[in-house]
Structure formats: C-alpha cells, structure tokens
Amino acid sequence: MTQRGNPRRPYRDVAVAVPVSIPYVRYSQDTAHWWIARALKTLTERAGITPADLDGLSVSSFSLGPDTAVGLTQHLGLTPRWLDAIPMGGASAVVALRRAARAVEAGDASIVACVGADANQVDSFRKLLSSFSRFSQDASYPYGYGGPNGSFALLTDHYMRSYGVTRQDFGRICVAQRDNALTYPQAIMRKPLTLEAYMAARPIADPIHLFDCVMPCAGAEAFLVTTADIAEDLGLEQARLLSTIERHNAFPDDAIQMRGGWAMDVDELYAMAGLRPDDIDVVETYDDYPVIVMMQFEDLGFCKKGEGAEFVRSHDLTNCGSFPHNTSGGQLSAGQAGAAGGYLGLVEGLRQVTGQSLSKPVEGARTALVSGFGMINYDRGLCSGAAILQGAAT
Amino acid sequence: MSVPIERPPRKDPQAATRPAELPPLNRSRSALGMTAWAARGIFALQVCDACGRVAYPPRDACSGCLSTSLRFQPVEGGATVIAETTIRTSTDLYFRERMPWRVGMVRLDSGASIVTHLHGDVAVPGPVRMVAKLDKGGNAVVIALPAEDSDNMADDLQFRELTASPKFRRVLVTDGRSAVGQAVAARLAGAGAVSVFVGIAEPWKPFAGQSELAAMANVETMELDLTDTASVTELAGEIGGKTDIIVNTADHVRPGGLVGQDALATAHQAFEVNVFGLQRLAMAFGPGMRARGGDGTNSAAAFVDILPIHAFANLPEFGFHSASCAARHSLLQCLRAELRPGGVRVMSVFTGPVDDDWRQHVPPPKVAPSQIASAVLTALNEGIEESFVGDVAQDVMARFLADPKVLERELSQ
Numbered sequence: 001m002t003q004r005g006n007p008r009r010p011y012r013d014v015a016v017a018v019p020v021s022i023p024y025v026r027y028s029q030d031t032a033h034w035w036i037a038r039a040l041k042t043l044t045e046r047a048g049i050t051p052a053d054l055d056g057l058s059v060s061s062f063s064l065g066p067d068t069a070v071g072l073t074q075h076l077g078l079t080p081r082w083l084d085a086i087p088m089g090g091a092s093a094v095v096a097l098r099r100a101a102r103a104v105e106a107g108d109a110s111i112v113a114c115v116g117a118d119a120n121q122v123d124s125f126r127k128l129l130s131s132f133s134r135f136s137q138d139a140s141y142p143y144g145y146g147g148p149n150g151s152f153a154l155l156t157d158h159y160m161r162s163y164g165v166t167r168q169d170f171g172r173i174c175v176a177q178r179d180n181a182l183t184y185p186q187a188i189m190r191k192p193l194t195l196e197a198y199m200a201a202r203p204i205a206d207p208i209h210l211f212d213c214v215m216p217c218a219g220a221e222a223f224l225v226t227t228a229d230i231a232e233d234l235g236l237e238q239a240r241l242l243s244t245i246e247r248h249n250a251f252p253d254d255a256i257q258m259r260g261g262w263a264m265d266v267d268e269l270y271a272m273a274g275l276r277p278d279d280i281d282v283v284e285t286y287d288d289y290p291v292i293v294m295m296q297f298e299d300l301g302f303c304k305k306g307e308g309a310e311f312v313r314s315h316d317l318t319n320c321g322s323f324p325h326n327t328s329g330g331q332l333s334a335g336q337a338g339a340a341g342g343y344l345g346l347v348e349g350l351r352q353v354t355g356q357s358l359s360k361p362v363e364g365a366r367t368a369l370v371s372g373f374g375m376i377n378y379d380r381g382l383c384s385g386a387a388i389l390q391g392a393a394t
Numbered sequence: 395m396s397v398p399i400e401r402p403p404r405k406d407p408q409a410a411t412r413p414a415e416l417p418p419l420n421r422s423r424s425a426l427g428m429t430a431w432a433a434r435g436i437f438a439l440q441v442c443d444a445c446g447r448v449a450y451p452p453r454d455a456c457s458g459c460l461s462t463s464l465r466f467q468p469v470e471g472g473a474t475v476i477a478e479t480t481i482r483t484s485t486d487l488y489f490r491e492r493m494p495w496r497v498g499m500v501r502l503d504s505g506a507s508i509v510t511h512l513h514g515d516v517a518v519p520g521p522v523r524m525v526a527k528l529d530k531g532g533n534a535v536v537i538a539l540p541a542e543d544s545d546n547m548a549d550d551l552q553f554r555e556l557t558a559s560p561k562f563r564r565v566l567v568t569d570g571r572s573a574v575g576q577a578v579a580a581r582l583a584g585a586g587a588v589s590v591f592v593g594i595a596e597p598w599k600p601f602a603g604q605s606e607l608a609a610m611a612n613v614e615t616m617e618l619d620l621t622d623t624a625s626v627t628e629l630a631g632e633i634g635g636k637t638d639i640i641v642n643t644a645d646h647v648r649p650g651g652l653v654g655q656d657a658l659a660t661a662h663q664a665f666e667v668n669v670f671g672l673q674r675l676a677m678a679f680g681p682g683m684r685a686r687g688g689d690g691t692n693s694a695a696a697f698v699d700i701l702p703i704h705a706f707a708n709l710p711e712f713g714f715h716s717a718s719c720a721a722r723h724s725l726l727q728c729l730r731a732e733l734r735p736g737g738v739r740v741m742s743v744f745t746g747p748v749d750d751d752w753r754q755h756v757p758p759p760k761v762a763p764s765q766i767a768s769a770v771l772t773a774l775n776e777g778i779e780e781s782f783v784g785d786v787a788q789d790v791m792a793r794f795l796a797d798p799k800v801l802e803r804e805l806s807q
Contacts, residue, residue: 126485138425139451141418142535143509144495145486146479153479154499154509161477161519205481252457255501256476378451379499379509 024219056112089374094385117220118338135378181329188335219337243272261384284345353391395545561586593618620671651713684736746786
C-alpha cells in the first residue's frame with residue numbers, strides 16, 4: 001500500500017477552562033446523575049453561562065446505568081448538538097478533551113462540558129467489579145477475585161523483579177502525594193503519611209499494601225473546552241491545548257505489562273507541543289497504583305525504562321519540589337471517584353497552570369503534562385493517553 | 395513441599411458450619427469450551443485454524459488474524475511463571491473465606507499469558523506445569539503446578555479445593571456385594587479415607603468376597619438396599635451427616651430389549667436399581683451433602699456414579715439396561731446442577747463391559763473391577779467430572795462425539 005501520509009494537525013486555539021471538582025465523599029446515596037448535575041451547575045455558574053449555552057457534552061461514568069449520555073440530556077434538560085460518552089476509566093478525561101477539542105476546532109460545537117462522575121453506594125464497588133469485562137469475568141476474577149488489586153499486584157511484582165525496585169521506592173511516591181494532598185482541602189485522606197507508616201501497612205495483595213491502593217468514593221470533576229475567543233469573551237482563565245496522544249491495547253505481545261501506550265506515542269506528544277520533558281512544570285499522572293506512576297515517568301520520557309525508581313529517589317515529588325507531581329494528592333490521597341478519577345489530574349493540572357490552584361500552587365507553573373490510563377480488561381490496562389496544557393505567559 | 399493436612403478434630407455440633415459459597419460462576423459461552431475439556435481432565439485452549447495462534451482468554455476471534463475459526467484442543471502445559479501475588483482481601487465471599495490465596499502470571503511455552511492459581515510449591519520465577527480443573531462452581535480454572543511433583547502436593551489447600559480427595563473423608567460405597575464395589579472400597583480405604591461404609595443388600599445372603607471385605611481396615615459394612623426407600627433413608631439418618639463422598643457402584647445388568655417375554659419385569663428391576671436407586675440416594679443424602687460442601691478439610695465433596703458407556707447409545711443386546719443407564723446419565727446431569735450450590739461434585743465414571751457373570755458372552759476387551767476402582771480414585775484425586783474406563787468406553791465415546799447416528803447403527807449390527 002502506498003502511503004500518502006496523514007500528519008496530525010496542531011490544535012488551533014483550543015481553550016480549556018473552568019476546572020471544577022465537587023468534593024468527594026466515601027459513600028453517598030446520590031446517583032451519578034446527581035453528581036453530574038452538581039458539576040455542570042457549578043461549571044456553568046463559574047463560566048457565567050446558562051446550561052442552554054452548553055452545545056456540547058462529554059460524559060464518563062460507570063454508574064449511570066441503565067441510562068446513557070443520551071438519557072442524561074433529557075434528565076438534565078440539556079439540548080446539545082454534540083454528545084459524547086467516553087467509557088475509558090482513567091483515560092477518560094484526556095480522550096474527552098481530545099475529541100471535544102477537535103469538535104470545537106471544527107465548529108461542530110462551541111462550548112463543550114466534559115464531566116466525569118460516579119456514585120459510590122455501599123457495595124457498589126463490588127457490583128461494578130462483577131460486570132466489568134468479559135475477559136475479567138472469564139480469566140481474572142475466578143482466580144482469587146482480587147479485582148484491580150490482584151492485577152496490579154502481579155504487574156508490580158514483575159516490575160520489582162525486573163528492575164530491582166523496592167517498596168520504599170513506591171512509598172516515596174505515595175508519601176509525597178499525601179504531602180500534596182494535605183494542601184488540597186478536598187482530599188479524602190487528611191492524615192499525614194510517613195514512609196514508616198507506608199511500610200508498616202497491612203498487605204492487600206503482595207506486594208501491594210494498603211497505601212498503594214486508592215479509596216473508592218463518590219464525586220465529580222469537570223472542565224470546559226471552547227475556543228480561545230469565546231473563553232476570552234467570557235473572561236475565563238484559560239489554558240491552551242498543545243498536544244495529545246491516545247492509544248489502546250499497546251504492546252499486546254508483552255508477556256505482562258511493563259509499559260503503556262505512552263511509549264508508542266511519546267515522541268509525537270512532545271513534537272506536537274514543540275516541547276521537551278524538561279519544559280514541563282507540573283506532571284499529573286494516573287495513579288491508581290504507584291507502579292503505574294513509575295511506568296509513566298519512564299514512558300513519558302522523564303527517565304529511561306527501568307530507571308523509574310532511581311528517578312523517584314533523586315527527585316522531590318511535592319508541589320514545592322524538583323518535580324511537582326500529582327499536586328492535589330492524586331487518587332491515592334484525594335480519592336478515586338470512579339470515572340472522575342480519570343479527570344482528577346487534568347482538572348488539577350488545569351488549575352495549576354491557570355492560577356486557580358486549590359492545593360499549594362507550583363511556583364511559576366505554566367505547562368502541565370497530564371496522562372491517563374484506564375481499563376484493566378484482563379491482565380493489564382488497555383487505554384492510555386496524555387495531553388499538554390499551557391497557561392498564559394506571566 | 396506442602397504441609398501435610400491434618401485429620402480434622404471431631405466437629406463441634408454447636409459451631410457454625412462454613413457456608414458452601416462458590417467462586418464466581420459467570421462465564422462467557424467461549425469459556426465453557428474450556429470447561430468441557432477440563433471436565434475430562436484435559437487442559438485445552440482455543441487454537442486458531444488459520445494462523446495457529448493459541449488464544450487466551452477464550453474469545454470469539456483470533457487476535458492474530460481476526461479469523462473466527464477457533465477450536466479448543468489439548469495444548470502442552472509447559473509454562474514459566476513470571477509474577478506472583480498473595481491476595482489477602484477480596485469482595486468475593488468464597489475467596490474471603492479462604493484467604494490468603496496465591497495467584498500467578500504464567501507465560502505458556504505456546505505464547506499466551508495466563509492469570510492462574512499458583513500451587514504453594516511453585517517457585518517464582520521458574521518453570522511450571524499448567525493443568526485445567528473444575529472449581530467448586532463447576533467451571534474450568536487453571537492451576538500452575540511445580541514442574542516436578544513435590545511432597546504432599548495434593549495437600550496444598552488451593553489444589554485440594556479443585557479435587558475431591560478421599561484423604562480424611564468418609565465414603566459410602568453403595569453395593570459391596572459386587573466385585574466393583576469391593577474393589578472401590580479397598581482402593582479408597584487405602585487412599586486415606588477415614589472410613590469407608592459399604593452398603594450390603596440382604597446381608598443374610600452370603601456373597602463372594604464377603605470375608606475379604608470384612609477384613610479390610612477402615613471398612614464398615616452397613617445394610618443398604620437401593621430398591622427400598624426406607625433402607626436408604628435409615629442409613630442416611632445414621633451416617634448422612636458425615637458422608638463426604640458417595641460412590642454408587644450399583645448396576646443392575648440383564649440382557650434383553652423390549653420384545654422378549656419377560657422383558658417388562660427385567661426392565662422394572664433395572665430401573666428400580668439404576669434409576670430410582672440413584673434417586674433414593676440423592677433424596678436421602680443430597681441435602682446433607684449440599685449443606686456441608688464448604689465445611690473445611692472434610693467437607694462433603696463428591697457423588698460418584700459408575701455407569702456403562704452405553705448410557706450414550708443403546709446396545710440392543712442389553713437394550714433396557716442401556717435405557718436405564720441413559721436415564722441415569724440424564725439424571726446425573728440434573729443432580730450435578732442440584733448439588734452445585736453446595737460445591738459438591740457429581741462425577742460420572744463411564745465403563746466398558748465389566749467382566750462379570752452377566753456378560754460372559756460379551757467379547758473382550760472387558761473392564762476389570764480394579765481398573766474401575768483406579769478410575770474412581772483418579773477422578774476424586776484429580777477432580778475429573780467425566781472419566782471413561784477401558785478401551786470400549788473410550789472408543790464408544792470417540793464415536794459418539796464423531797456422529798451419534800453412525801454409532802447407533804454400529805452398535806446394532
């Protein structure tokens with residue numbers, strides 16, 4: 001086949017604005033509809049628009065059933081001309097942003113609300129697990145039913161064996177994130193975490209221990225995607241979208257997951273933005289377990305494969321540190337509100353580069369890299385994505 | 395080496411019995427293909443007809459070439475374990491009761507990655523042997539075993555969940571008057587069963603092998619007539635609460651089809667033993683076994699039925715006998731579903747013609763009682779749901795799977 005090629009076009013003046021985080025709660029009787037409504041109401045109020053001004057909507061939620069995004073429009077009284085549903089768990093926000101950006105760029109929509117939200121009633125996590133995917137049902141759950149803990153325990157064990165990584169190395173990530181969370185008023189985890197406490201935590205699925213796991217909770221996160229002009233007219237603090245990548249089922253022949261799809265597309269991510277890893281001021285990775293954070297440091301070019309642990313040892317990952325990372329505490333400390341967990345980093349990164357931080361601001365933060373990772377279908381996470389956002393020059 | 399399990403102490407009658415929870419039951423239709431093979435003790439995976447790729451997890455299209463022509467076939471179990479975990483918390487009630495649980499990731503020599511139960515004697519990383527077994531819910535699962543057998547390996551608690559080992563269990567063998575019943579009793583008593591109760595109908599009538607049976611260690615004869623509901627109920631009242639394994643060795647064999655003069659009386663007798671006898675056992679012992687399926691080391695484990703392979707296709711020389719066995723086979727399928735909620739396995743041991751008085755004129759190869767006893771023990775130790783004992787049983791099954799109608803004609807010639 002002759003290749004004519006189809007180079008990616010840069011994003012033209014796509015603005016990302018109005019970071020919204022509805023405070024999480026551990027258990028809630030409220031539904032996904034309720035959480036989404038609260039996020040959209042806050043979003044429109046802070047943008048100074050009415051719900052009718054939203055002509056685009058992108059929804060990510062595991063707990064909307066039996067409704068879909070379609071049913072949600074009637075439920076909430078919205079009449080969008082562009083509607084999307086992104087069922088990609090931890091990659092949802094990046095993917096929602098990519099799609100919304102192109103819709104706005106093309107004029108298919110002018111103001112898109114992207115929202116990730118989930119309910120968490122008592123026992124709903126167990127029910128969510130039981131119907132997650134066919135491969136999980138057939139080939140993962142019958143083996144100890146560890147859920148994501150069990151899957152990530154295997155990846156973590158293999159990663160530790162391969163590169164001589166220790167639990168302390170993962171502990172540094174978790175402790176730094178807790179430090180960051182203590183500056184973020186909406187974090188679920190409010191108590192300081194020491195490395196000693198991390199090491200002494202009870203095992204969940206060896207080598208995963210308690211503080212390697214996120215706390216499932218209920219909550220919502222949202223942001224707006226529009227044009228730079230509209231954002232300016234509305235008087236919104238905005239970040240420009242510089243580049244994105246997305247990949248699914250990368251490296252299917254790897255015997256066990258040692259890298260994510262970022263490793264396939266990282267060069268394009270930086271090339272499209274015209275930046276290098278050194279130019280990034282704030283990094284928000286998807287952190288359902290610390291091992292995947294370390295893989296993202298490697299696969300996103302901050303260090304070489306196998307050097308993630310050394311990178312963590314030689315950097316301070318707090319908001320005031322040499323490598324500000326997961327600046328609101330990440331899911332490990334802020335909580336995992338289902339699909340909103342995939343939004344947490346993007347919304348936080350947007351706040352940091354637009355001077356709206358709720359957590360301790362990263363000094364001089366202008367450029368944020370946000371990465372997503374989602375959907376353990378059987379033995380590995382399948383969806384990966386990343387985006388680079390840049391705030392206005394100061 | 396595995397730590398040998400210990401004989402459980404006498405049960406505290408006031409303590410709660412652990413409920414018979416089951417591991418997750420839902421499977422896709424493709425996954426049931428693996429279960430069908432595992433039921434016969436074979437590790438089979440889908441292999442793509444077009445490109446030869448071994449597919450796992452079970453699926454509907456090849457991830458190498460998108461062909462939809464995937465067929466389950468036996469595959470080599472050679473693999474390398476590359477990662478392990480010990481799961482200590484779960485939202486699933488079955489596993490919660492049995493934590494901690496060891497799980498591994500293996501790479502098959504043929505290329506697929508498999509999340510698997512990990513036998514306690516497996517060293518990580520290292521070579522393993524993959525085998526497929528049925529879990530307590532009757533679905534196929536795989537377990538990675540040490541490349542070489544280790545000491546007491548059958549005592550590994552995760553492995554034992556996948557079998558119905560007679561070790562430290564109490565067994566009822568239903569017909570001690572027959573050579574098959576006597577062989578089974580001797581074999582299970584020698585395999586670590588705490589007691590083997592052996593049913594004897596009309597005990598005042600002497601029978602061949604009687605003194606040898608009486609002399610067997612750990613064997614106790616009990617009056618039991620499967621054609622008499624009161625007799626079965628009475629025995630269940632006495633030992634039903636502690637019977638962990640039943641091996642139904644009864645089989646009423648007479649030649650003849652539908653047309654003979656005294657065919658009706660023979661038919662009634664055959665059904666009284668082979669069909670209603672099975673039902674009486676299930677009625678009397680089934681509820682107790684089902685309630686004790688999760689009850690620790692000596693939980694109720696299995697109901698084994700030994701029946702002729704002609705349950706699958708009628709052998710006209712023994713026409714009514716075949717019909718009674720077909721009914722028996724059908725009812726075993728029903729019983730399997732009825733005992734599954736208790737995690738109790740129903741095992742069918744299909745045999746070729748047994749070398750006994752009623753089949754003197756049947757040409758060889760015939761099956762010796764000791765062969766059947768070995769097959770029963772293997773089925774229990776390996777957790778095999780359907781076994782085929784002897785050349786005739788295996789041959790008839792192969793032909794049945796090829797084409798039942800052809801088999802019908804072949805058996806009637």
